Amino acid sequence: MSTALSLLDVYAALDRMHARRGWHWWPDADPFEVCVGAILVQNTMWTNVERALDRLREANALDEAAMSALPQAELEELVRPSGQYRQKAKKLRAFLLLAESHGGLAHLLAVEPVALREHLLATWGIGCETADCIVCYAARQPALAIDAYTMRLFSRLGMGPRSAAYDEWQSWMLGNLDRERLQTAHPEPPRDLYARYHALIVMHCKHLCQKRAPLCGDCELRDRCSYPGSEGPGAQARG
Ligand code: SF4
Structure with a gap:
Protein backbone atom coordinates (compact mmCIF):
# COMPACT_ATOMS: atom_id res chain seq x y z
CA MET A 1 0.00 0.00 0.00
CA SER A 2 1.41 3.41 -0.89
CA THR A 3 2.12 5.93 1.84
CA ALA A 4 0.20 9.20 1.96
CA LEU A 5 1.47 12.02 -0.23
CA SER A 6 3.08 14.83 1.70
CA LEU A 7 2.92 18.47 0.65
CA LEU A 8 6.66 18.38 0.05
CA ASP A 9 6.20 15.29 -2.21
CA VAL A 10 3.70 17.28 -4.28
CA TYR A 11 6.05 20.29 -4.29
CA ALA A 12 8.96 18.18 -5.55
CA ALA A 13 6.79 16.65 -8.31
CA LEU A 14 5.51 20.08 -9.39
CA ASP A 15 9.06 21.40 -9.40
CA ARG A 16 10.25 18.54 -11.64
CA MET A 17 7.35 19.16 -14.03
CA HIS A 18 7.39 22.98 -14.16
CA ALA A 19 10.71 24.41 -12.92
CA ARG A 20 11.69 25.18 -16.51
CA ARG A 21 8.70 27.47 -17.02
CA GLY A 22 8.77 31.17 -16.16
CA TRP A 23 6.18 32.82 -13.96
CA HIS A 24 5.53 36.54 -13.70
CA TRP A 25 6.45 36.89 -10.00
CA TRP A 26 9.09 34.19 -9.73
CA PRO A 27 12.01 34.84 -9.61
CA ASP A 28 11.41 38.16 -7.87
CA ALA A 29 9.72 41.02 -9.72
CA ASP A 30 9.59 44.78 -9.09
CA ALA A 139 7.43 42.59 0.59
CA ARG A 140 9.21 39.22 0.19
CA GLN A 141 8.03 38.08 3.61
CA PRO A 142 6.51 34.68 4.48
CA ALA A 143 2.88 34.46 3.29
CA LEU A 144 1.16 31.75 1.32
CA ALA A 145 -1.49 32.78 -1.19
CA ILE A 146 -4.41 30.41 -1.70
CA ASP A 147 -6.50 30.44 -4.85
CA ALA A 148 -8.95 28.34 -6.84
CA TYR A 149 -6.00 26.49 -8.43
CA THR A 150 -4.75 25.42 -4.99
CA MET A 151 -8.16 24.06 -4.05
CA ARG A 152 -8.60 22.30 -7.41
CA LEU A 153 -5.22 20.56 -7.36
CA PHE A 154 -5.34 19.30 -3.79
CA SER A 155 -9.00 18.31 -3.95
CA ARG A 156 -8.18 16.17 -7.00
CA LEU A 157 -5.30 14.61 -5.10
CA GLY A 158 -7.71 13.80 -2.25
CA MET A 159 -5.99 16.25 0.11
CA GLY A 160 -7.03 19.38 2.00
CA PRO A 161 -10.19 20.68 3.67
CA ARG A 162 -13.61 19.98 2.18
CA SER A 163 -14.72 23.59 2.47
CA ALA A 164 -13.78 26.44 0.13
CA ALA A 165 -12.86 28.74 3.00
CA TYR A 166 -9.60 30.62 2.35
CA ASP A 167 -8.48 30.61 5.99
CA GLU A 168 -9.05 26.86 6.37
CA TRP A 169 -7.00 26.06 3.29
CA GLN A 170 -4.23 28.40 4.33
CA SER A 171 -4.08 26.94 7.86
CA TRP A 172 -4.04 23.42 6.46
CA MET A 173 -1.22 24.14 4.03
CA LEU A 174 0.89 26.22 6.39
CA GLY A 175 0.47 23.82 9.32
CA ASN A 176 1.46 20.77 7.27
CA LEU A 177 4.21 22.48 5.30
CA ASP A 178 5.86 23.88 8.40
CA ARG A 179 5.73 20.48 10.13
CA GLU A 180 7.16 18.71 7.06
CA ARG A 181 9.82 21.40 6.66
CA LEU A 182 11.06 20.81 10.19
CA GLN A 183 10.87 17.01 9.92
CA THR A 184 12.86 16.90 6.68
CA ALA A 185 15.17 19.88 7.37
CA HIS A 186 13.95 21.36 4.08
CA PRO A 187 16.66 23.81 2.98
CA GLU A 188 14.55 26.66 1.51
CA PRO A 189 13.55 29.53 3.82
CA PRO A 190 9.76 29.56 4.42
CA ARG A 191 9.16 32.66 2.29
CA ASP A 192 10.95 31.17 -0.74
CA LEU A 193 9.14 27.84 -0.30
CA TYR A 194 5.72 29.54 -0.12
CA ALA A 195 6.48 31.83 -3.07
CA ARG A 196 7.70 29.01 -5.27
CA TYR A 197 4.97 26.56 -4.21
CA HIS A 198 2.17 28.96 -5.16
CA ALA A 199 3.87 29.72 -8.49
CA LEU A 200 4.22 25.99 -9.25
CA ILE A 201 0.56 25.32 -8.42
CA VAL A 202 -0.52 28.08 -10.81
CA MET A 203 1.72 26.71 -13.57
CA HIS A 204 0.50 23.14 -13.01
CA CYS A 205 -3.16 24.13 -13.17
CA LYS A 206 -2.62 26.28 -16.26
CA HIS A 207 -0.60 23.74 -18.20
CA LEU A 208 -1.77 20.29 -17.02
CA CYS A 209 -4.38 20.20 -14.27
CA GLN A 210 -6.90 22.29 -16.19
CA LYS A 211 -10.48 22.68 -15.06
CA ARG A 212 -11.90 20.61 -17.92
CA ALA A 213 -9.98 17.71 -19.43
CA PRO A 214 -6.75 17.81 -17.37
CA LEU A 215 -3.74 16.27 -19.13
CA CYS A 216 -3.27 13.49 -16.58
CA GLY A 217 -1.16 11.39 -18.95
CA ASP A 218 1.61 13.98 -18.68
CA CYS A 219 1.33 14.41 -14.91
CA GLU A 220 3.80 12.81 -12.51
CA LEU A 221 1.13 12.68 -9.81
CA ARG A 222 -1.29 10.54 -11.83
CA ASP A 223 -0.77 7.27 -9.92
CA ARG A 224 -1.49 9.07 -6.61
CA CYS A 225 -4.46 11.12 -7.83
CA SER A 226 -8.17 10.60 -7.14
CA TYR A 227 -9.43 12.43 -10.22
CA PRO A 228 -11.38 10.23 -12.67
CA GLY A 229 -9.14 9.64 -15.68
CA SER A 230 -5.89 9.72 -13.72
CA GLU A 231 -4.37 6.35 -12.81
CA GLY A 232 -4.62 6.71 -9.03
CA PRO A 233 -6.47 4.27 -6.77
CA GLY A 234 -9.28 6.70 -5.98
CA ALA A 235 -9.80 7.30 -9.69
CA GLN A 236 -10.72 3.66 -10.31
CA ALA A 237 -13.08 3.58 -7.36
CA ARG A 238 -14.78 6.79 -8.50
CA GLY A 239 -14.48 6.33 -12.25
S1 SF4 B 1 -3.29 13.38 -12.42
FE1 SF4 B 1 -4.58 14.83 -13.56
S2 SF4 B 1 -6.12 15.57 -12.11
FE2 SF4 B 1 -4.45 14.60 -10.93
S3 SF4 B 1 -3.06 16.27 -10.39
FE3 SF4 B 1 -2.30 15.39 -12.28
S4 SF4 B 1 -3.25 16.61 -13.94
FE4 SF4 B 1 -4.40 17.02 -12.03
Missing part, protein backbone atom coordinates in the same frame (compact mmCIF):
# COMPACT_ATOMS: atom_id res chain seq x y z
CA PRO A 31 7.59 45.33 -5.84
CA PHE A 32 5.37 48.11 -7.21
CA GLU A 33 4.51 46.10 -10.32
CA VAL A 34 3.67 43.13 -8.09
CA CYS A 35 1.26 45.26 -6.02
CA VAL A 36 -0.41 46.73 -9.11
CA GLY A 37 -0.61 43.30 -10.77
CA ALA A 38 -2.03 41.67 -7.62
CA ILE A 39 -4.89 44.20 -7.64
CA LEU A 40 -5.51 44.14 -11.40
CA VAL A 41 -5.59 40.33 -11.63
CA GLN A 42 -8.72 40.07 -9.48
CA ASN A 43 -11.44 38.34 -11.55
CA THR A 44 -9.45 38.29 -14.77
CA MET A 45 -6.66 36.45 -16.58
CA TRP A 46 -3.03 37.46 -16.31
CA THR A 47 -2.86 38.20 -20.07
CA ASN A 48 -5.34 41.06 -19.53
CA VAL A 49 -3.24 42.35 -16.64
CA GLU A 50 -0.16 42.33 -18.86
CA ARG A 51 -1.96 44.55 -21.38
CA ALA A 52 -2.88 47.00 -18.62
CA LEU A 53 0.69 46.95 -17.23
CA ASP A 54 2.05 47.63 -20.74
CA ARG A 55 -0.24 50.65 -21.11
CA LEU A 56 0.83 51.97 -17.69
CA ARG A 57 4.48 51.45 -18.61
CA GLU A 58 4.10 53.21 -21.97
CA ALA A 59 2.44 56.15 -20.18
CA ASN A 60 5.35 56.25 -17.66
CA ALA A 61 2.79 55.63 -14.93
CA LEU A 62 4.15 52.39 -13.53
CA ASP A 63 5.72 53.92 -10.48
CA GLU A 64 4.27 55.15 -7.25
CA ALA A 65 4.71 58.91 -7.72
CA ALA A 66 3.60 58.96 -11.36
CA MET A 67 0.51 56.85 -10.71
CA SER A 68 -0.44 58.94 -7.67
CA ALA A 69 -0.30 62.08 -9.84
CA LEU A 70 -2.60 60.66 -12.53
CA PRO A 71 -6.17 61.98 -12.75
CA GLN A 72 -8.60 59.17 -11.91
CA ALA A 73 -10.15 59.13 -15.39
CA GLU A 74 -6.72 58.64 -16.95
CA LEU A 75 -5.87 55.83 -14.54
CA GLU A 76 -9.18 54.15 -15.38
CA GLU A 77 -8.43 54.36 -19.08
CA LEU A 78 -4.94 52.89 -18.68
CA VAL A 79 -6.13 49.88 -16.67
CA ARG A 80 -9.19 49.28 -18.87
CA PRO A 81 -7.86 45.99 -20.40
CA SER A 82 -7.92 44.34 -16.95
CA GLY A 83 -11.73 44.66 -16.76
CA GLN A 84 -13.86 46.27 -14.01
CA TYR A 85 -11.54 49.21 -14.69
CA ARG A 86 -13.35 51.85 -12.63
CA GLN A 87 -13.32 49.65 -9.55
CA LYS A 88 -9.73 48.60 -10.13
CA ALA A 89 -8.57 52.20 -10.55
CA LYS A 90 -10.34 52.96 -7.27
CA LYS A 91 -8.58 50.03 -5.59
CA LEU A 92 -5.22 51.21 -6.89
CA ARG A 93 -5.95 54.68 -5.51
CA ALA A 94 -6.81 53.20 -2.10
CA PHE A 95 -3.58 51.21 -2.15
CA LEU A 96 -1.53 54.29 -3.13
CA LEU A 97 -3.08 56.20 -0.22
CA LEU A 98 -2.16 53.35 2.14
CA ALA A 99 1.45 53.49 0.92
CA GLU A 100 1.50 57.27 1.24
CA SER A 101 0.18 57.08 4.81
CA HIS A 102 3.25 54.97 5.68
CA GLY A 103 5.70 57.35 4.01
CA GLY A 104 5.84 55.46 0.70
CA LEU A 105 5.74 51.90 -0.62
CA ALA A 106 9.20 50.91 0.64
CA HIS A 107 8.20 51.86 4.19
CA LEU A 108 4.86 50.09 3.91
CA LEU A 109 6.49 46.89 2.65
CA ALA A 110 9.01 47.04 5.51
CA VAL A 111 6.21 46.69 8.07
CA GLU A 112 6.27 43.39 9.97
CA PRO A 113 4.32 40.85 7.84
CA VAL A 114 1.37 40.16 10.17
CA ALA A 115 0.76 43.90 10.63
CA LEU A 116 1.30 44.53 6.91
CA ARG A 117 -1.36 41.93 6.06
CA GLU A 118 -3.77 43.62 8.48
CA HIS A 119 -3.14 47.05 6.91
CA LEU A 120 -3.73 45.59 3.46
CA LEU A 121 -6.94 43.79 4.50
CA ALA A 122 -8.23 47.03 6.01
CA THR A 123 -7.79 48.75 2.62
CA TRP A 124 -10.75 48.97 0.28
CA GLY A 125 -10.64 46.35 -2.49
CA ILE A 126 -7.90 44.17 -1.00
CA GLY A 127 -8.88 40.66 0.08
CA CYS A 128 -6.89 37.74 1.49
CA GLU A 129 -5.38 36.47 -1.77
CA THR A 130 -4.27 39.94 -2.91
CA ALA A 131 -2.87 40.74 0.54
CA ASP A 132 -0.92 37.49 0.74
CA CYS A 133 0.49 37.99 -2.78
CA ILE A 134 1.67 41.48 -1.82
CA VAL A 135 3.25 40.26 1.44
CA CYS A 136 4.97 37.33 -0.28
CA TYR A 137 5.97 38.67 -3.69
CA ALA A 138 6.34 42.43 -3.07
